[in-house]
Amino acid sequence: MARQGKVTVVGAGFYGSTTAMRLAEYDIFETVVLTDIVEGKPEGLALDMNQSRPIEGFETKVIGATTTADGGGYEATANSDVVVITAGLPRKPGMSRMDLIDVNAKIVRNVAENVAKHSPQAVVIVVSNPLDEMTALTQLATGFPRERVIGQAGMLDTARFSNFVAEKVGADISSVRTLTLGSHGDTMVPIPSRCTVDGKPLTEILSNDEIDELVVRTRNGGAEVVALLKTGSAYYAPSAAAARMAKAVIEDSGAIMPVCAWVNGEFGISGVYLGVEAELGRGGIRRVVESALTESELDALKQAAEAVRAKQGDVINL
DSSP, X not given: OOOOOEEXXXXXXXXXXXXXXXXXXXXXXXXXXXXXXXXXXXXXXHHHHHTTHHHHTOOOEEEEEEOOTTXXXXXXXXXXXXXXXXXXXXXXXTOOGGGGHHHHHHHHHHHHHHHHHHOTTOEEEEOOSSHHHHHHHHHHHXXXXXXXXXXXXXXXXXXXXXXXXXXXHTOOGGGEEOOEEEOSSTTEXXXXXXXXXXXXXXXXXXXXXXXXXXXXXXXXXXXXXXXXHSSSOOOHHHHHHHHHHHHHHHTTOOOEEEEEEEEESGGGOEEEEEEEEEEEETTXXXXXXXXXXXXXXXXXXXXXHHHHHHHHHHGGGX
16 A cells, blocks of 8 residues: 655644544555653653554555644654644634634644744645634634644534434434534534435424524534533544545545635635535545525525634734
């Protein structure tokens, strides 16, 4: 099997380490690098992951590297093809994603500047919260073309929506198709008109009230997990989403996924990072896909764009 390229995961918490493990087990990369500011943690996790290779049967090598605030340790990440940024504090019960903006902005800016220094041709996948704002900040801090900086949100939110629909109607998860766009937060826009179960429109299976309940639960999906865990936030589903995006990039697959991408005229919206469907390849975003939306869904998407625009404009000063 031909393995290619190098992917770095910044942040060795539950999210980052699970993402690194998934990427290694794909067995499509030559190298997975895991970094963290906690001395020895990424090296220890990498050693553990490598020792699972004989059992799981993958050849990808995992490298751990402790990094410092002044940029030390990033040499191990040099010339990465893809970088996944998970660094930052997770939410605690009762916190919104926006409550993290000030502290995580400082962390993400530092990481992004070091990524740009050591991997100037990388595609960057941002997962730190608040997602839409941190994606915009990463693009500004790296100076990369906007198509090479992508946020992970819609993949996760869509997965949550699909799971809730499957549970509600008692269907196999493989038979459910859903879609969420907009922001990764209060102005998330689930798209019921694009939802089907075994090819049958969801609107023919559930009432409007039942669909609305699932929409609300999807919008609050992360907070529901945080409240149950009490310490930390979700990482199994988020890491699966980020890893799939990295896989699509390195394989130049052209897969169409709901992600946070720069929108410049699509849907009548310009100049903002927003959750949309996009085609992914080796250079990042190939194109934004303009999905067919109902009038109310399009209105909600435009409202989401305006809601995140101001905050994204503010990140240049963070």
